[in-house]
Amino acid sequence: MSSSTETSRPVGATAQGEGEIACYVYGIVPEDVNISPYAVGVGDPPGQVRLIRHGEIGALVSDVVVDRPLGRAEDLVGHEALLDGAAAEVPVLPLRFGAVLTSPEAVVGELLEPHHDEFAAALKEIEGHVQYVIRATYGERSVLHEILADNAEARRLRDQIRGRPEDATRGERIRIGELITQAIAAKREADTQTVVDCFATCTVAAVIRDATHERDAANVAFMVRSDQKSDFEMVLGELRREWADRIDVRVLGPMAVYDFVASA
Amino acid sequence: MTVTVPSGGGGGLPDRPSGSGLADVIDTILDKGLVIDAFVRVSLVGIEVLTIDARVVVASVDTYLRFAEAVNRLDLEQSKEGLPELIGDVTQGVAHNKSKGVAQGVIEAAGEKLHDYIAGTVEEPEPERRVRRRSGG
Numbered sequence: 001m002s003s004s005t006e007t008s009r010p011v012g013a014t015a016q017g018e019g020e021i022a023c024y025v026y027g028i029v030p031e032d033v034n035i036s037p038y039a040v041g042v043g044d045p046p047g048q049v050r051l052i053r054h055g056e057i058g059a060l061v062s063d064v065v066v067d068r069p070l071g072r073a074e075d076l077v078g079h080e081a082l083l084d085g086a087a088a089e090v091p092v093l094p095l096r097f098g099a100v101l102t103s104p105e106a107v108v109g110e111l112l113e114p115h116h117d118e119f120a121a122a123l124k125e126i127e128g129h130v131q132y133v134i135r136a137t138y139g140e141r142s143v144l145h146e147i148l149a150d151n152a153e154a155r156r157l158r159d160q161i162r163g164r165p166e167d168a169t170r171g172e173r174i175r176i177g178e179l180i181t182q183a184i185a186a187k188r189e190a191d192t193q194t195v196v197d198c199f200a201t202c203t204v205a206a207v208i209r210d211a212t213h214e215r216d217a218a219n220v221a222f223m224v225r226s227d228q229k230s231d232f233e234m235v236l237g238e239l240r241r242e243w244a245d246r247i248d249v250r251v252l253g254p255m256a257v258y259d260f261v262a263s264a
Numbered sequence: 265m266t267v268t269v270p271s272g273g274g275g276g277l278p279d280r281p282s283g284s285g286l287a288d289v290i291d292t293i294l295d296k297g298l299v300i301d302a303f304v305r306v307s308l309v310g311i312e313v314l315t316i317d318a319r320v321v322v323a324s325v326d327t328y329l330r331f332a333e334a335v336n337r338l339d340l341e342q343s344k345e346g347l348p349e350l351i352g353d354v355t356q357g358v359a360h361n362k363s364k365g366v367a368q369g370v371i372e373a374a375g376e377k378l379h380d381y382i383a384g385t386v387e388e389p390e391p392e393r394r395v396r397r398r399s400g401g
Contacts, residue, residue, distance in 0.1 A: 028298075032398045039394035049394070060395070073286050080289045086395035096297035111300065132277070135288070144335055158335050166329070176335060177328020212291055214327050219291075233277045251277065252288055258296035 019067030023052075023101045025111065026060040027083050027256065028093040028119045033058065041082045042075040044068075049082060052104050054112035056120045060086065061107060064100060071098075080255070087256035091127045093119060094256035122261070128226050129204060130254035134195055134236075136217035137248045138184065143215065146246070147183045154179050184215065191247065192218040198239055202231035207259040217247045221259035 024042055031053045040046035040062070047062030060082065064070070076097060083094045101107050112119070148154050157176035161169040188211060195218040196206050203222040211219060224232050240249050 025300075029395065030397075034396055034398045036394040036396075076289050076293060077286060080293050082394070083293075085393070089393060089396040092395075094293075094297040096295070096299050097293040099300050101300075133288075133292070140334055141338065144331075144338055148335070148338075154335075158338075161332060161336055163336075166333070169332075170329075173332035174325060174328045177325075177331040180331040180335070181327060209291070212287075214331075229277055236277070252292075254277075255292065256297075258292050261296075261298050 019065040021063045022066050023061045023104055023107050024064040024070075025095055025099045025101060025107060026062075026079060027086065027095050028112075028123065029058055029060060029086060029090050030120075030123055031056055031058045033086075033090050035060070039082060039085075040078065042070060042078045044072070044074070046074070046078055052107050052112070054108045055116050057112060057116060057123065059107050059112055060092075061104070066100075070100075083256040084254065087130055088254050091123045091129075092256045093122055093126070093261050094258050126223075126257055126260075129223050129257060130226075131221055131257045131259060132224055132232065132251055132253035133209070133219070133221045133255070133259075134199070135219055135250045135252060136191065136195065136243070137213065137250075138187070138215040138217050139246060139248060140215060142246050143184060143187070144180065146187075147180055151179065151183060154183070181214065188217055192220060194218070195220050195239070198235050199232065202228045202235055204228075205260060209259070223257055223260050224254075 024047065026041060026049070029051070031051075033051065035049055035051050037048070039049040041049050041060075043062065043064050047064055049060055049062045051058040052061055079097050083092055086092045087094070101110060148158060154176055157172050157179070160172045161176065166173065192208055196208065199206065199220075199222055203224050205223040207221045209219040209221060222232070236249070236251060243249060
Protein backbone atom coordinates (compact mmCIF):
# COMPACT_ATOMS: atom_id res chain seq x y z
CA MET A 1 0.00 0.00 0.00
CA SER A 2 1.32 3.38 -0.85
CA SER A 3 -0.73 5.82 1.09
CA SER A 4 1.81 8.53 1.60
CA THR A 5 0.17 11.89 1.27
CA GLU A 6 2.34 13.70 -1.18
CA THR A 7 0.80 16.93 -2.19
CA SER A 8 2.02 17.06 -5.76
CA ARG A 9 2.42 13.77 -7.44
CA PRO A 10 3.86 14.03 -10.90
CA VAL A 11 1.38 13.39 -13.67
CA GLY A 12 1.46 9.82 -14.84
CA ALA A 13 3.30 8.50 -11.83
CA THR A 14 1.74 5.21 -10.87
CA ALA A 15 1.41 3.69 -7.49
CA GLN A 16 2.16 0.03 -7.27
CA GLY A 17 -0.70 -2.39 -7.04
CA GLU A 18 -3.92 -0.52 -7.60
CA GLY A 19 -4.09 2.37 -10.02
CA GLU A 20 -3.40 5.88 -8.94
CA ILE A 21 -6.26 7.76 -7.35
CA ALA A 22 -7.24 11.16 -8.68
CA CYS A 23 -10.01 13.63 -8.03
CA TYR A 24 -13.05 13.65 -10.29
CA VAL A 25 -14.82 17.03 -10.13
CA TYR A 26 -18.57 17.26 -10.74
CA GLY A 27 -19.36 20.85 -10.03
CA ILE A 28 -19.05 23.90 -7.81
CA VAL A 29 -21.47 24.63 -4.97
CA PRO A 30 -21.63 27.02 -2.00
CA GLU A 31 -19.47 25.82 0.89
CA ASP A 32 -22.43 25.47 3.27
CA VAL A 33 -23.93 22.32 1.78
CA ASN A 34 -24.16 18.87 3.28
CA ILE A 35 -23.43 15.76 1.31
CA SER A 36 -25.32 12.60 2.14
CA PRO A 37 -23.12 9.55 2.68
CA TYR A 38 -25.23 7.89 0.00
CA ALA A 39 -24.25 10.38 -2.66
CA VAL A 40 -22.19 8.58 -5.27
CA GLY A 41 -20.90 9.44 -8.70
CA VAL A 42 -18.73 7.92 -11.41
CA GLY A 43 -16.54 4.85 -11.16
CA ASP A 44 -16.99 1.16 -10.51
CA PRO A 45 -18.03 0.87 -7.78
CA PRO A 46 -19.38 4.43 -7.82
CA GLY A 47 -17.16 6.73 -5.80
CA GLN A 48 -18.51 8.40 -2.68
CA VAL A 49 -18.99 12.09 -3.23
CA ARG A 50 -17.49 14.63 -0.87
CA LEU A 51 -16.98 18.35 -0.72
CA ILE A 52 -13.66 20.16 -0.93
CA ARG A 53 -14.16 23.63 0.52
CA HIS A 54 -12.36 26.86 -0.13
CA GLY A 55 -13.70 30.18 1.10
CA GLU A 56 -17.36 30.53 0.21
CA ILE A 57 -17.37 27.74 -2.35
CA GLY A 58 -16.74 24.04 -2.61
CA ALA A 59 -16.19 21.40 -5.26
CA LEU A 60 -18.18 18.18 -5.43
CA VAL A 61 -15.59 15.46 -6.00
CA SER A 62 -15.03 11.75 -5.71
CA ASP A 63 -11.97 9.55 -5.96
CA VAL A 64 -11.43 7.95 -9.30
CA VAL A 65 -8.89 5.33 -10.37
CA VAL A 66 -6.74 6.71 -13.12
CA ASP A 67 -5.85 3.54 -14.96
CA ARG A 68 -9.42 2.81 -15.96
CA PRO A 69 -11.21 4.71 -18.71
CA LEU A 70 -14.25 6.72 -17.82
CA GLY A 71 -17.36 6.83 -19.89
CA ARG A 72 -19.44 3.77 -19.24
CA ALA A 73 -23.14 4.42 -19.35
CA GLU A 74 -23.19 4.29 -15.56
CA ASP A 75 -20.48 6.97 -15.37
CA LEU A 76 -22.41 9.33 -17.61
CA VAL A 77 -25.65 8.78 -15.78
CA GLY A 78 -23.88 8.98 -12.41
CA HIS A 79 -22.34 12.34 -13.27
CA GLU A 80 -25.65 13.87 -14.30
CA ALA A 81 -27.70 12.23 -11.54
CA LEU A 82 -25.41 13.63 -8.86
CA LEU A 83 -25.49 17.13 -10.33
CA ASP A 84 -29.21 17.17 -11.01
CA GLY A 85 -29.96 15.88 -7.54
CA ALA A 86 -27.79 18.64 -6.12
CA ALA A 87 -29.27 21.31 -8.39
CA ALA A 88 -32.75 20.57 -7.08
CA GLU A 89 -31.53 21.65 -3.62
CA VAL A 90 -28.68 24.09 -4.00
CA PRO A 91 -27.09 26.24 -6.70
CA VAL A 92 -24.60 24.23 -8.73
CA LEU A 93 -22.18 25.16 -11.47
CA PRO A 94 -21.91 21.91 -13.40
CA LEU A 95 -18.63 20.88 -14.96
CA ARG A 96 -18.56 19.08 -18.24
CA PHE A 97 -18.21 15.32 -17.96
CA GLY A 98 -14.64 14.16 -17.45
CA ALA A 99 -12.92 16.83 -15.34
CA VAL A 100 -10.21 15.12 -13.29
CA LEU A 101 -7.50 16.80 -11.23
CA THR A 102 -4.50 15.08 -9.71
CA SER A 103 -5.35 15.63 -6.06
CA PRO A 104 -7.60 17.46 -3.58
CA GLU A 105 -4.82 20.04 -3.26
CA ALA A 106 -4.95 20.64 -7.00
CA VAL A 107 -8.72 21.12 -6.80
CA VAL A 108 -8.16 23.96 -4.34
CA GLY A 109 -4.98 25.40 -5.81
CA GLU A 110 -5.88 25.23 -9.46
CA LEU A 111 -9.66 25.39 -9.60
CA LEU A 112 -11.28 26.86 -6.50
CA GLU A 113 -8.75 29.45 -5.44
CA PRO A 114 -7.99 31.11 -8.79
CA HIS A 115 -11.69 31.26 -9.70
CA HIS A 116 -13.14 31.81 -6.25
CA ASP A 117 -14.74 35.18 -6.81
CA GLU A 118 -16.28 34.47 -10.19
CA PHE A 119 -17.62 31.10 -9.04
CA ALA A 120 -19.06 32.66 -5.89
CA ALA A 121 -20.70 35.42 -7.92
CA ALA A 122 -22.09 32.95 -10.46
CA LEU A 123 -23.53 30.78 -7.69
CA LYS A 124 -25.35 33.80 -6.26
CA GLU A 125 -26.70 34.53 -9.70
CA ILE A 126 -28.11 31.06 -10.31
CA GLU A 127 -29.44 30.58 -6.78
CA GLY A 128 -33.08 29.58 -7.07
CA HIS A 129 -32.82 28.62 -10.73
CA VAL A 130 -32.90 25.24 -12.41
CA GLN A 131 -32.85 24.11 -15.99
CA TYR A 132 -35.53 22.30 -17.92
CA VAL A 133 -35.14 21.00 -21.44
CA ILE A 134 -38.09 20.81 -23.78
CA ARG A 135 -37.57 17.96 -26.15
CA ALA A 136 -40.21 17.78 -28.86
CA THR A 137 -40.31 15.08 -31.52
CA TYR A 138 -42.50 14.72 -34.60
CA GLY A 139 -44.57 11.59 -34.83
CA GLU A 140 -43.32 9.85 -37.95
CA ARG A 141 -46.68 9.16 -39.51
CA SER A 142 -48.15 12.52 -38.71
CA VAL A 143 -45.20 14.51 -40.02
CA LEU A 144 -45.06 12.46 -43.23
CA HIS A 145 -48.78 12.98 -43.78
CA GLU A 146 -48.33 16.73 -43.25
CA ILE A 147 -45.49 16.90 -45.73
CA LEU A 148 -47.31 14.85 -48.36
CA ALA A 149 -50.37 17.03 -47.97
CA ASP A 150 -48.35 20.22 -48.45
CA ASN A 151 -45.98 19.13 -51.16
CA ALA A 152 -47.01 18.02 -54.63
CA GLU A 153 -43.50 16.90 -55.57
CA ALA A 154 -43.39 14.62 -52.53
CA ARG A 155 -46.73 13.11 -53.54
CA ARG A 156 -45.48 12.55 -57.09
CA LEU A 157 -42.35 10.78 -55.83
CA ARG A 158 -44.41 8.75 -53.39
CA ASP A 159 -46.53 7.47 -56.29
CA GLN A 160 -43.40 6.57 -58.21
CA ILE A 161 -41.87 4.43 -55.47
CA ARG A 162 -45.06 2.93 -54.17
CA GLY A 163 -44.90 -0.83 -54.18
CA ARG A 164 -41.75 -0.89 -56.31
CA PRO A 165 -38.47 -2.44 -55.19
CA GLU A 166 -35.83 -0.24 -53.61
CA ASP A 167 -33.20 -1.06 -56.26
CA ALA A 168 -35.41 0.14 -59.07
CA THR A 169 -36.38 3.40 -57.38
CA ARG A 170 -33.24 4.40 -55.51
CA GLY A 171 -32.98 7.82 -57.14
CA GLU A 172 -36.61 8.67 -56.39
CA ARG A 173 -36.24 7.39 -52.86
CA ILE A 174 -33.23 9.54 -52.16
CA ARG A 175 -35.02 12.55 -53.62
CA ILE A 176 -38.15 12.10 -51.56
CA GLY A 177 -36.07 11.43 -48.46
CA GLU A 178 -34.08 14.60 -49.00
CA LEU A 179 -37.25 16.54 -49.60
CA ILE A 180 -38.74 15.22 -46.37
CA THR A 181 -35.56 16.06 -44.46
CA GLN A 182 -35.67 19.61 -45.79
CA ALA A 183 -39.36 19.96 -45.01
CA ILE A 184 -38.75 18.74 -41.45
CA ALA A 185 -35.87 21.19 -41.04
CA ALA A 186 -38.18 24.04 -42.02
CA LYS A 187 -40.88 22.82 -39.64
CA ARG A 188 -38.28 22.41 -36.91
CA GLU A 189 -37.17 26.00 -37.26
CA ALA A 190 -40.73 27.25 -36.97
CA ASP A 191 -41.69 24.93 -34.11
CA THR A 192 -38.51 25.67 -32.19
CA GLN A 193 -39.35 29.35 -32.42
CA THR A 194 -42.84 28.55 -31.16
CA VAL A 195 -41.36 26.81 -28.13
CA VAL A 196 -39.00 29.69 -27.40
CA ASP A 197 -41.83 32.23 -27.72
CA CYS A 198 -44.31 30.20 -25.68
CA PHE A 199 -42.02 29.95 -22.70
CA ALA A 200 -40.45 33.40 -22.97
CA THR A 201 -42.64 34.97 -20.30
CA CYS A 202 -42.07 32.26 -17.70
CA THR A 203 -38.35 31.62 -18.11
CA VAL A 204 -35.18 33.60 -17.50
CA ALA A 205 -33.21 32.49 -20.52
CA ALA A 206 -33.27 30.00 -23.37
CA VAL A 207 -30.66 28.13 -25.35
CA ILE A 208 -31.60 26.37 -28.57
CA ARG A 209 -29.80 23.05 -28.75
CA ASP A 210 -28.76 21.40 -31.99
CA ALA A 211 -31.08 18.78 -33.35
CA THR A 212 -29.81 15.32 -32.49
CA HIS A 213 -32.51 13.26 -34.10
CA GLU A 214 -33.94 13.50 -37.60
CA ARG A 215 -37.45 13.97 -36.25
CA ASP A 216 -36.57 16.55 -33.62
CA ALA A 217 -39.18 19.30 -33.58
CA ALA A 218 -37.53 21.40 -30.88
CA ASN A 219 -34.73 20.95 -28.41
CA VAL A 220 -34.52 23.95 -26.12
CA ALA A 221 -32.98 24.44 -22.68
CA PHE A 222 -34.64 26.97 -20.35
CA MET A 223 -33.43 28.52 -17.15
CA VAL A 224 -36.39 28.68 -14.80
CA ARG A 225 -36.73 30.54 -11.49
CA SER A 226 -38.49 28.66 -8.70
CA ASP A 227 -41.41 31.09 -8.71
CA GLN A 228 -41.90 30.52 -12.45
CA LYS A 229 -42.40 26.77 -12.22
CA SER A 230 -46.18 26.80 -12.08
CA ASP A 231 -46.42 29.10 -15.11
CA PHE A 232 -43.91 26.96 -16.94
CA GLU A 233 -46.01 23.93 -16.15
CA MET A 234 -49.13 25.65 -17.42
CA VAL A 235 -47.53 26.62 -20.72
CA LEU A 236 -46.22 23.08 -21.08
CA GLY A 237 -49.73 21.73 -20.65
CA GLU A 238 -51.11 24.11 -23.27
CA LEU A 239 -48.38 23.19 -25.73
CA ARG A 240 -48.96 19.50 -25.23
CA ARG A 241 -52.66 19.92 -25.86
CA GLU A 242 -52.04 21.98 -28.96
CA TRP A 243 -49.53 19.52 -30.40
CA ALA A 244 -51.16 16.36 -29.14
CA ASP A 245 -51.58 14.72 -32.54
CA ARG A 246 -48.40 15.99 -34.18
CA ILE A 247 -45.60 16.28 -31.73
CA ASP A 248 -44.56 14.45 -28.62
CA VAL A 249 -43.34 16.91 -25.99
CA ARG A 250 -41.04 15.67 -23.25
CA VAL A 251 -39.56 17.72 -20.45
CA LEU A 252 -36.21 16.87 -18.89
CA GLY A 253 -35.30 18.20 -15.49
CA PRO A 254 -35.05 19.84 -13.12
CA MET A 255 -31.39 19.67 -13.90
CA ALA A 256 -28.25 21.69 -13.28
CA VAL A 257 -27.88 24.69 -15.57
CA TYR A 258 -25.52 22.97 -18.02
CA ASP A 259 -26.53 25.05 -20.99
CA PHE A 260 -26.05 28.38 -19.25
CA VAL A 261 -22.59 28.18 -17.76
CA ALA A 262 -20.40 27.51 -20.76
CA SER A 263 -19.65 31.09 -21.71
CA ALA A 264 -17.58 31.82 -18.61
CA MET B 265 -33.36 5.10 7.08
CA THR B 266 -34.70 7.61 4.65
CA VAL B 267 -37.45 6.83 2.24
CA THR B 268 -37.99 9.31 -0.53
CA VAL B 269 -41.58 9.47 -1.62
CA PRO B 270 -42.16 10.94 -5.06
CA SER B 271 -44.32 14.01 -4.78
CA GLY B 272 -47.74 13.07 -5.98
CA GLY B 273 -49.17 16.41 -6.97
CA GLY B 274 -50.38 17.66 -10.31
CA GLY B 275 -48.64 15.40 -12.76
CA GLY B 276 -46.89 18.26 -14.51
CA LEU B 277 -43.35 19.23 -13.75
CA PRO B 278 -41.44 16.78 -11.65
CA ASP B 279 -40.07 18.19 -8.39
CA ARG B 280 -37.22 15.75 -8.48
CA PRO B 281 -35.05 15.15 -11.48
CA SER B 282 -36.81 12.66 -13.66
CA GLY B 283 -34.62 9.81 -14.77
CA SER B 284 -33.66 10.71 -18.30
CA GLY B 285 -32.45 8.17 -20.80
CA LEU B 286 -28.83 7.75 -21.66
CA ALA B 287 -29.32 9.50 -25.00
CA ASP B 288 -30.57 12.58 -23.14
CA VAL B 289 -27.70 12.38 -20.70
CA ILE B 290 -25.20 12.27 -23.55
CA ASP B 291 -26.82 15.33 -25.10
CA THR B 292 -26.50 17.19 -21.85
CA ILE B 293 -23.20 16.44 -20.18
CA LEU B 294 -20.73 15.75 -22.95
CA ASP B 295 -20.58 19.14 -24.55
CA LYS B 296 -22.16 21.41 -21.98
CA GLY B 297 -21.14 22.63 -18.57
CA LEU B 298 -18.09 24.44 -17.34
CA VAL B 299 -14.81 23.43 -18.86
CA ILE B 300 -11.69 23.56 -16.76
CA ASP B 301 -9.58 26.08 -18.55
CA ALA B 302 -6.43 25.43 -20.47
CA PHE B 303 -4.15 26.39 -17.61
CA VAL B 304 -5.70 23.88 -15.26
CA ARG B 305 -5.92 21.28 -17.94
CA VAL B 306 -2.16 20.95 -17.86
CA SER B 307 -2.38 19.23 -14.54
CA LEU B 308 -5.25 16.99 -15.44
CA VAL B 309 -4.19 13.43 -15.03
CA GLY B 310 -3.86 11.36 -18.14
CA ILE B 311 -7.16 9.60 -17.80
CA GLU B 312 -8.84 8.45 -20.91
CA VAL B 313 -12.19 10.10 -21.22
CA LEU B 314 -14.43 9.73 -24.14
CA THR B 315 -14.97 12.88 -26.06
CA ILE B 316 -17.43 11.61 -28.54
CA ASP B 317 -19.59 13.58 -30.79
CA ALA B 318 -22.82 11.78 -30.21
CA ARG B 319 -24.67 13.92 -32.69
CA VAL B 320 -26.74 11.92 -35.03
CA VAL B 321 -26.04 12.75 -38.61
CA VAL B 322 -29.28 14.43 -39.38
CA ALA B 323 -29.09 14.32 -43.15
CA SER B 324 -27.62 11.26 -44.81
CA VAL B 325 -28.58 8.92 -47.61
CA ASP B 326 -29.51 6.33 -45.00
CA THR B 327 -31.91 8.78 -43.47
CA TYR B 328 -33.37 9.60 -46.88
CA LEU B 329 -33.90 5.97 -47.74
CA ARG B 330 -35.49 5.32 -44.39
CA PHE B 331 -37.91 8.19 -44.85
CA ALA B 332 -38.73 6.93 -48.34
CA GLU B 333 -39.50 3.49 -47.00
CA ALA B 334 -41.61 5.02 -44.25
CA VAL B 335 -43.62 6.88 -46.88
CA ASN B 336 -43.93 3.71 -48.89
CA ARG B 337 -45.36 1.91 -45.90
CA LEU B 338 -47.48 4.82 -44.77
CA ASP B 339 -50.81 3.59 -45.99
CA LEU B 340 -50.01 -0.08 -45.90
CA GLU B 341 -49.27 -0.73 -42.28
CA GLN B 342 -48.83 0.88 -38.92
CA SER B 343 -45.28 2.17 -39.08
CA LYS B 344 -43.06 0.93 -36.34
CA GLU B 345 -41.24 3.95 -35.16
CA GLY B 346 -39.33 4.24 -31.99
CA LEU B 347 -36.32 3.55 -29.96
CA PRO B 348 -34.44 0.76 -31.73
CA GLU B 349 -33.87 3.21 -34.54
CA LEU B 350 -32.51 5.77 -32.12
CA ILE B 351 -30.12 3.31 -30.58
CA GLY B 352 -28.78 2.48 -34.01
CA ASP B 353 -28.27 6.14 -34.74
CA VAL B 354 -26.41 6.90 -31.58
CA THR B 355 -24.04 3.96 -31.63
CA GLN B 356 -23.44 4.29 -35.32
CA GLY B 357 -22.74 7.99 -35.08
CA VAL B 358 -20.27 7.25 -32.36
CA ALA B 359 -18.50 4.56 -34.30
CA HIS B 360 -18.14 6.86 -37.26
CA ASN B 361 -16.63 9.64 -35.28
CA LYS B 362 -14.15 7.82 -33.16
CA SER B 363 -11.00 6.12 -34.15
CA LYS B 364 -10.22 2.77 -32.64
CA GLY B 365 -8.97 2.50 -29.14
CA VAL B 366 -10.05 2.41 -25.58
CA ALA B 367 -12.55 5.18 -26.00
CA GLN B 368 -14.38 3.33 -28.71
CA GLY B 369 -14.61 0.21 -26.61
CA VAL B 370 -16.02 2.38 -23.90
CA ILE B 371 -18.59 3.85 -26.21
CA GLU B 372 -19.58 0.49 -27.54
CA ALA B 373 -20.05 -0.64 -24.02
CA ALA B 374 -22.20 2.43 -23.47
CA GLY B 375 -24.18 1.52 -26.57
CA GLU B 376 -24.90 -1.92 -25.21
CA LYS B 377 -25.98 -0.40 -21.97
CA LEU B 378 -28.26 1.91 -23.86
CA HIS B 379 -30.25 -1.12 -24.95
CA ASP B 380 -30.44 -2.20 -21.35
CA TYR B 381 -31.65 1.17 -20.23
CA ILE B 382 -34.35 1.34 -22.80
CA ALA B 383 -35.36 -2.23 -22.17
CA GLY B 384 -35.65 -1.21 -18.54
CA THR B 385 -33.23 -3.84 -17.33
CA VAL B 386 -30.90 -1.33 -15.76
CA GLU B 387 -32.43 0.59 -12.92
CA GLU B 388 -32.58 4.32 -13.18
CA PRO B 389 -30.79 5.94 -10.30
CA GLU B 390 -33.14 6.72 -7.49
CA PRO B 391 -33.51 10.46 -7.09
CA GLU B 392 -32.77 11.42 -3.55
CA ARG B 393 -31.76 14.46 -1.59
CA ARG B 394 -28.07 13.81 -1.50
CA VAL B 395 -26.75 17.29 -1.55
CA ARG B 396 -28.52 19.92 0.46
CA ARG B 397 -27.98 23.16 2.28
CA ARG B 398 -26.70 22.70 5.79
CA SER B 399 -29.02 25.32 7.17
CA GLY B 400 -31.97 23.81 5.33
CA GLY B 401 -31.98 20.86 7.80
